[in-house]
Amino acid sequence: MPELPEVEVVRRGLARWVRGRTITGVDVLDPRSIRRHDLGTEDFIGNLEHATVLDVVRRGKFLWLPLAMSTPREATPEDLPQVALMAHLGMSGQLLMQDPDVPDEKHLKVRIKLSPVAGMPEQLRFVDQRIFGGLFVTSMVPTSDGGPGGLGETPLPEIAEEASHIARDPLDPHFSFDAFYRKIKNRKTGIKRALLDQSVISGIGNIYADEALWRARIHYARPTDTMRRADAGRLIEAVKDVMNAALAAGGTSFDSLYVNVNGDSGYFARSLNAYGRAGELCRRCEAVGLHSIMKREQFMNRSSYTCPVCQPRPRNGRW
The missing domain is CATH 1.10.8.50 (Helicase, Ruva Protein; domain 3)
Known part of the structure; x- marks a missing residue:
């Protein structure tokens, strides 16, 4: 099971590649990997397509991507994201940045297409051999202490609802x-x-x-x-x-x-x-x-x- 340092390595890598980019398409190849999204495949895709990834945030081993329908230049702390894409890696989940011409991995479950940026891969792929992990869209809620939800590039005072019950981790600047x-x-x-x-x-x-x-x-x-x-x-x-x-x-x-x-x-x-x-x-x-x-x-x-x-x-x- 990936622990905090492993998830932080993934967070830093994703932040470099996906912040500020718009999701242009989503392919769900195995619905079992979005089973935590209670409203099903169509709602999952509908929440992601045309949304802009504002950040990649982590608290403990929880990882999420706050989403906004506005562009990053328009988004401000007063225009807080309402939803986020939550990633649970489970035992074998992997988030890989790939170009479209790279052949699909054997255990590819979800493909997220991103707006093109020169020199950057255009797809975020969720690969999961054992299918214990998954992706789902969740609501964002205010943090209980008014601080940032977790470790990210943009300190917004919101947190993915599924992570709101856990304490801050020792690498969080707001850890007490x-x-x-x-x-x-x-x-x-x-x-x-x-x-x-x-x-x-x-x-x-x-x-x-x-x-x-x-x-x-x-x-x-x-x-x-x-x-x-x-x-x-x-x-x-x-x-x-x-x-x-x-x-x-x-x-x-x-x-x-x-x-x-x-x-x-x-x-x-x-x-x-x-x-x-x-x-x-x-x-x-x-x-x-x-x-x-x-x-x-x-x-x-x-x-x-x-x-x-x-x-x-x-x-x-x-x-």
Whole structure:
């Protein structure tokens, strides 16, 4: 499942190619990929054709394209978009920019044609092998805090309705550490469970939670109500460091199903320090001459990877 850095890589790529362009046509090759659009294929196409893409916005792992019937030059914060094209990548969804002469991909589901711009591909293609992802049109609603809906190029105070329930993510300029700290102090749970709770902080999945906790030297079962402000601050900085390192590497790819808009896979998996390293030496301990072996434990039907030396389990740990 793509996590925040993977979705941000896609967002940045799309923003470069689609902002300000008009949708001139839509081909739905497999209606299963727009099943979340309750009003059907004709309504889906009708909402997209002749609309202008104002931006590409992300909050957590949610990605959407605000749409307007006016041109970008006419659109202002006072003329807010009413709808957006929401993209859910699922397990294998890919948004690819292609030229019309490029043969259709085997698992092509939706083709969106864009107004021509010199040197830019003219089609946005949604490809999905496993069909867990999809596209749909959704309403835009005001943000609860009056800030921008998410990370984008144009800071409009609206958010796609399906993303309005989640907290801001750590790479969002409007992310509030104070709000995050208040939420975890008011919970009686383990810190990793809190990191995976989208109402507390969004965009952190299992891989990056393990990596951030390893960097911060915090065990995943550390009770949130025992977290000191300095501990929480160290953890959030570790989360940001991991996310930014993954962004620089193009994301974490374990197979060919995650790619960016140009079809390239990321390579952050080569730099993982915790996730998937059970039975291997802890790199931090090894660097100071200690022989500590990374452990894998069951966690919420998933796995957690920790070092028993530099991430000791707390006596009063919680799941």
